Each structure stands twice: as structure tokens, then as C-alpha cells.
Amino acid sequence: MTRPDHHPEITSHMASFIRDRRKALGLSLDDVANRMGSSKAHIWELENGRSKNPTLWMILGLCEALQCSLNALIGKDVSQPLFTESEMALIDAHRKIFGGPSQ
Template structure:
């Protein structure tokens, strides 16, 4: 069974010998929020928090979130993710819709007549 984000976060934090408070201070979050992430009470951390956690723990984001089978093209996506940071919530919703449509097309969901 694949480990959850919280389990991985705790494992990497412990490997760095950081307390909850130390990691929270390092990433600009509350100790309670880090605890909730580790316990699975909170999910879906923001990209900004993932970036800070990745930096503080000195591991790639893909490893933190459990993407071990990432494609070689992933490096090409980094600039895209940086560009997404500056978008408004409305613009991000458009991007989500576009990516959903692209995934459906990739899964054989071609236009139906």
C-alpha cells in the first residue's frame, strides 16, 4: 500500500531530525498545521507550502507527494508551475477545466457525435 502524504512528511521530517515546531518555523506555517498534515486531518497543501517543505527537507516535491514514477518530461513542467503561481483564482479554475479536458482526451474521451 502506498504511503500517504502525512506519513511521508513525518518520515522526511524525522530523517532531518526536526521537531514539528522547527519545521513549522522553517516553512512559515503553524505547528498545528504541520501536525494536521502528518496526521492526515488536513490534505491538499498549497503549492507554496509544498515548495517550502521541499526546500526545508531538501527533497524534491515529487518525492514528498509520492510521485515516484514521474515522467522524464517533468522537468519541462517546472516553468509552467511557476507561471501558475501568479494566476487569479478565476484563471486557475480555467486551467483546471482545460487540464480536465486534456486528461479526458488522453483517456479516449474523444469528441462524441
């Protein structure tokens, strides 16, 4: 059973980034796989956008093997919170009024 790809833009970016970065570093698929304890086939699947839901450990292994940041690998800045403090306060107030988990 294939899991759905909830973030196709990230999958697409990662595929081309992994391939381009690997080639820029002069690494083979085997080199990357060996550096991160994975298989050549799995790296190929990632480069071709066929592995759509890699684990956190796989992503961290790729960052280490390709000597890149998480932001570069996924093509998004994940260092900033999704919401400002005032937006979070508004969300918490809404949850208190209407129910739901609070922070």
C-alpha cells in the first residue's frame, strides 16, 4: 500500500536537491547509502520522488551524508515558528472557549 504524498512540493524539491547535491559532492548512490546506513535503491527512490514519506532518521541521515541543512534539503525554513505569539494566544483562547487541546 502506497501512502499519500501530503507535501508534493517538498518531495519534488528533495528529489532534485538530493541528486544535485550528491553529484556536486562527487558521490555515488552507494556512497550516500553507505554514509547513512541505507540502501542504494532507497536513495534512488528518494532522488526520483518515489519515496514520499521518509522517516525523520532518514532525513537527518541525508543531511549528514550530503553535508547540508534541513532547510536546504526540504526547501523550507523550518527554524521559525508557524505562528506568532499573539496568534498562539488567540488559538489558545479559542480552544478554551470551544474546547480542544491547549498549549
